Amino acid sequence: MALTPGGKVAIAPERELYGSLLFQKGRFKRLRAYRQIEATQCIGEIATDDSISWFGRYLSPTLMLGDAGSRDATIHALQVCTPHAQLLPVGIEKLNFVDVHAQGPWIVSAKERWRKGDLFCYDLTVMGQEGQLREKWEGLRLRKVSAIRWENGWLEPLLAPYIERRVQELIGDISVSLQAIKRGHRPDGKPEVPDMNVSVAKAGDLTLSVTGAMNVACDLEPVVAAQVSRDLLGNHWELVDVICQETGEDRDRAATRVWTARECLKKAGALLDTPLTLKSIEEEDWILLGAGEMTIASWVALLKRSEVPLAVGVLVGPHNKTREKIR
Template identity: 35%
Template sequence: MDTVERITTGPRTLPGGAPAARFTASVLVHEPGRLLVTTTTLGPGEDPYLDDPGGDAAPVFPPACALEAVAQGWAALTGHDGPPVIEAVEFGQPLVVPRDRVVELRLTAVAGAHPSTATVTLRSAYLGDEVERVRARLRHRGAGGVRDRMPVVWHPAATVPVPTALPVPPARHPEQPPLAINTAREVYDTLVRRDRRLHRLLRYREITTSGCVAELAGASAMWWFGAAPPEPLILGDPGLRDALLHAVQAWAPDAVLQPLGVDRIWLAGAGPYEQVTLYALRRERDGDVHRFDLEAVAGGRVVERWTGLRLRLVPAGRPPGPWPAQVFGPYLHRRLRELAGFDAAAVLEPGLRRERRREHTALAVSRLLGARTTVRYRPDGRPELGGGRCVSAAHGGAYTMAVVSGTPVGCDLEPVARREHAEWRRLLGGHLALADLIAAETGEPLSTAATRVWSALESLHKVGVTAVTPLTYARHTPDRWVLLTAGRWRVATCVVALRGAPAELSVAVASAG
């Protein structure tokens, strides 16, 4: 008959002679080779990464720590000490840790058919409720007849490379001039608004409509647990893994990306790594759930790969901005598809010099389509592309915007300017009534609504719609989008604040309905 051990006191040695770790120190049930149940408590006083969530935010147990917990449960049950392959990961609701109380965590590892495989669950108990926070299957590499080869490095197709103020070259188009933008840390803080433990980002190489490429500092920058890890970490530095997840936030600056699950996580080893390059690529979308693949590369080789990371896009419920200009293009692309069903690549390029508008337009379009793209101009000054692609460009404030689509498109960009009612009447004529209606519907100042109408009329002019065509209000959204119609044309307008810009910008994109 197998021995069942029940222990409710402190640390002990686990199977294979390995010392007990953070999440396996107190064992409740142990059936060797079959079942392991452990318990621990979680609180800001015990776990430094929960001490300072920043602002008024409540401490949240990071998914990176949940993965480390299930890996420790697998290692304790099977006796393996190397990083496992983690599959079929399902994350439950985020675990918010009260500031004044501790939360009990219960880890259950059940052996699979193969001796080095297990299914592990992590639950939390608080005020009598027990909730599953994560479930995963883990196995030793090669277990069950599955060969785990080193993945091949891939790079997402860049659409908007983002040079930075740091002394590193841009990832693509090296012949293009560097741009003066905020440092990577300012970008990261603006987008994520998290505490100091997340400051691993060195720079974004690219922020695209399908993902991002980012450089992250490794364990030499900071341990989550102080100057050195106080215990065995099966998966290595959780701070770096958490930064991998949060760096993807640049792809959707207007929302929170909630992890739902992962098909498979493969690790070459536990590190540490001095510097890691993250490649994040969105593969598909199902409603508000987006599926990404992630690769972390260090020293020229893949050290970690996430396949099928599912992220739910949860709107943050706040107006857009203030953002770095480089995140606006991917945001505009996604919101145009969601609101108007219009698929168009977009980029917002800072550093406008008015006497060189055509050069700035060519640079912006090359960010979208490649350095060898040629922009031609019609006699009336409108830009054109070959290959059945349509392009529109606009210049406003210190920025150039370019939009490229497979169907006719017009765009405009205007700084929001404060003017008196009489001056707007002179500029807009009969369209001032539409501005008054938008101001009444949205609650925004007349000058903001009137600038929307002005930019909408300019975007329609670029697709050949005359000013006498009726322009009507359709609807607006909480994140400051107003949708208009003009015959068969639809115009999506938004107002956004950008870092360093003296005024908000009104953006309008016209497309055929």
């Protein structure tokens, strides 16, 4: 996840999220930055706005429970965790006010407690600018109401949470994490994640990390015209024609998908000539490829900040203790 020199996620909510991912306007348009964005947790910053008048001129301007607009922003701050699905609140177990007049800007820290289909449950804390606890939200429930399309290209900081969500939706109830790894490093500089399988892929400035208890592997490849040849794909070249016929996409994209699948096989410890088959065509330009007991989720992403599409492959297979290492 790319960060600015100030430790913020390289994304500008006011310019890049409102009007696309977020529909809020006016006094509710309050997100100003993110410090962390993952599929199941985020840390965001909510701005103050002392110019807002909530009541008529003859009514007291005092807000007994503090800034109302900031609470709306607290809810929609979570939207980055599911950037492909619009979520709306449907209930909460408990809202504990501690210091409602703690001065902003405020820091919202949210963590997903559980998910059941289209229903999501989060716990949150909101801190004031001096680090004091403003309030705690317990069991905030949100429901998916519609899909969100990024037709003009994806923002890079939202790729990891989206890929993680989609891989889990497509392949099933598995433990796959796509995020920066922060648990120390081995002597050779690679990250250590005890009792987990880890795969890392790089393309330019982007790094994708996949972590899971299952056998996992991942790959990223830019889609460049005529980059992938018949010789490079070997016995998997015929699959390119199948993908083109079934999906209608061009040969360069289809060939790069197959290339990422082959790289995933290599990282998973499988034979490079393991047969690959097209299992299914899914929504949002995803396809599933089969390789024995292994499944590879394949996607081609259009990026807002790049003219070159990016092919993504994520393999999930049976647990294999001998493969518990960085690939």
